[in-house]
Amino acid sequence: MSVLRPLDKQPGLNTATILLVGTEDALLQQLADSMLKEDCASELKVHLARSLPLPSNVNRPRIDLIVFVVNLHSKYSLRNVEESLRHVDATFFLGKVGFLATGAGRESHCSIHRNTVVRLAHTYRSPLLFCDLEVRIAWAQGKGSQSTMGVSRTLLRGSSSA
Amino acid sequence: MDSYDTPESTPRHSASSKLKDYFIGATPLQKRLESVRKQTSFIPTPPRRKIPQCSQLQEDNDPQKVAFLLNKQWTLYSLTPLYKFSYTNLKEYSRLLSAFIAAEKQKGLAVEVGEDFNIKVTFSTLLGMKGTQRDPEAFLVQILSKSQLPSENREHKVLWTGWFCCIFGDSLLETVSEDFTCVPLFLANGAETNTAIVGTWFQKTFDCYFSPLAINAFNLSWMAAMWTACKMDQYMAATEFLWSVPCSPQSLDISYAIHPEDAKALWDSVHKTPGEVTQEEVDLFMDCLYSHFHRHFKIHLSATRLVRVSTSVASAHTDGKIKILCHKYLIGVLAYLTELAIFQID
Numbered sequence: 001m002s003v004l005r006p007l008d009k010q011p012g013l014n015t016a017t018i019l020l021v022g023t024e025d026a027l028l029q030q031l032a033d034s035m036l037k038e039d040c041a042s043e044l045k046v047h048l049a050r051s052l053p054l055p056s057n058v059n060r061p062r063i064d065l066i067v068f069v070v071n072l073h074s075k076y077s078l079r080n081v082e083e084s085l086r087h088v089d090a091t092f093f094l095g096k097v098g099f100l101a102t103g104a105g106r107e108s109h110c111s112i113h114r115n116t117v118v119r120l121a122h123t124y125r126s127p128l129l130f131c132d133l134e135v136r137i138a139w140a141q142g143k144g145s146q147s148t149m150g151v152s153r154t155l156l157r158g159s160s161s162a
Numbered sequence: 163m164d165s166y167d168t169p170e171s172t173p174r175h176s177a178s179s180k181l182k183d184y185f186i187g188a189t190p191l192q193k194r195l196e197s198v199r200k201q202t203s204f205i206p207t208p209p210r211r212k213i214p215q216c217s218q219l220q221e222d223n224d225p226q227k228v229a230f231l232l233n234k235q236w237t238l239y240s241l242t243p244l245y246k247f248s249y250t251n252l253k254e255y256s257r258l259l260s261a262f263i264a265a266e267k268q269k270g271l272a273v274e275v276g277e278d279f280n281i282k283v284t285f286s287t288l289l290g291m292k293g294t295q296r297d298p299e300a301f302l303v304q305i306l307s308k309s310q311l312p313s314e315n316r317e318h319k320v321l322w323t324g325w326f327c328c329i330f331g332d333s334l335l336e337t338v339s340e341d342f343t344c345v346p347l348f349l350a351n352g353a354e355t356n357t358a359i360v361g362t363w364f365q366k367t368f369d370c371y372f373s374p375l376a377i378n379a380f381n382l383s384w385m386a387a388m389w390t391a392c393k394m395d396q397y398m399a400a401t402e403f404l405w406s407v408p409c410s411p412q413s414l415d416i417s418y419a420i421h422p423e424d425a426k427a428l429w430d431s432v433h434k435t436p437g438e439v440t441q442e443e444v445d446l447f448m449d450c451l452y453s454h455f456h457r458h459f460k461i462h463l464s465a466t467r468l469v470r471v472s473t474s475v476a477s478a479h480t481d482g483k484i485k486i487l488c489h490k491y492l493i494g495v496l497a498y499l500t501e502l503a504i505f506q507i508d
Contacts (some may be wrong), residue, residue: 016196023465073379073408073467073469074464074465074466075448075452075464075465076464076465106481107299107378108374108376108377108378109378109379109467110378110379110380111378111379111383111464111467111468112380113381113441128324145369
């Protein structure tokens with residue numbers, strides 16, 4: 001089984017690569033789009049994956065940050081993330097992994113308790129952000145919601161240290 | 163930025179249970195202040211709950227008197243503590259509320275065709291509907307219509323029923339002063355307009371606040387596990403679940419019905435600690451159902467939203483609707499709902 005290691009490839013010149021892992025395809029796409037719109041010091045590449053391990057036959061750059069997206073409304077997404085975490089090398093968790101829990105705004109739709117995700121992030125010593133990527137604000141300009149842009153800005157600030 | 167102390171044990175013994183041990187003896191208000199100062203989030207979900215049992219107090223009350231509470235669909239609301247509510251003034255309150263309702267109806271706010279304006283409101287206490295002696299007495303409000311015809315028995319037709327109760331509400335009772343009466347759970351059956359009018363009167367008179375109590379999928383799966391765990395002599399209904407699949411344009415509903423004895427057998431195979439239900443057991447119980455469904459239909463139910471749970475003990479819908487079918491576990495069901503209501507108030 002191939003395991004993601006942080007330092008097994010040469011870093012790209014002035015590029016940063018973020019990997020988003022999660023089952024919610026539409027949300028990941030939206031988040032990736034808004035991240036690419038943000039100003040970034042280096043050239044930003046965003047990869048999307050439903051789960052790990054990634055197919056090994058593809059040539060891809062070194063990954064600088066992995067964000068695991070858990071949808072609080074779906075236990076399936078949590079299980080998927082838990083399965084995927086096994087395919088990440090332990091050294092990745094030294095600041096190159098983050099958790100994003102979406103759907104936190106609508107408590108009535110949640111099937112996972114917040115504490116479960118908090119515990120997961122705590123076990124892996126990685127930061128956790130709660131957000132709601134599906135909330136749309138009527139007057140947001142362009143595509144993507146205000147909250148998605150806010151989330152992407154926070155993630156990029158974190159990844160710029162990588 | 164590690165704000166917890168890590169115990170050298172499995173993730174099961176999490177920060178929340180460690181916090182719980184630390185705070186034994188402190189009032190909930192103190193615990194909350196402590197956790198804010200420590201910048202940890204105090205999430206009051208216990209990792210284990212007791213299986214509903216027949217409480218001592220409930221055995222004292224007459225099954226017939228509370229029979230009208232069963233087999234009816236109740237809409238749930240959570241209620242903040244009532245200021246200066248007195249159980250001795252119930253007659254006064256019924257008079258005031260009747261006057262208020264009559265006034266509201268004449269204003270044209272809630273006019274129904276063919277309805278006579280002769281209504282009577284009764285306030286009465288429901289004895290035995292409490293978990294511990296500390297809980298305030300539950301009370302019932304009913305709107306009855308007085309019949310115009312001079313018939314002999316003068317049967318009053320019940321138009322609307324609402325009742326307030328507090329079952330094992332210790333965590334809330336400790337934080338309020340004596341002027342307040344804590345009855346955080348409100349259940350209503352009848353026309354929505356009447357619920358709104360009664361709610362407005364209570365809010366004006368006792369400075370409290372009603373809010374609809376929604377039950378999320380997480381709590382519904384807890385209810386499913388706890389109610390399946392209840393020992394029943396006779397099963398009146400199948401155990402049924404309803405999931406809503408989020409898809410466009412219209413959401414799909416998936417309904418899954420199991421024979422109640424099979425559900426109980428599954429629960430018994432999962433259940434370890436006698437008398438208590440833990441988070442792991444609930445998750446395992448639901449996962450068994452999900453994997454069975456997936457094997458047959460290749461649909462991941464865990465990616466959908468649980469919307470309704472129906473067992474022989476009670477049935478609950480995510481919009482905050484409940485129907486209790488079994489007298490024996492009435493207090494147990496209400497205890498969990500009280501906990502959810504208190505959590506919503508906080």
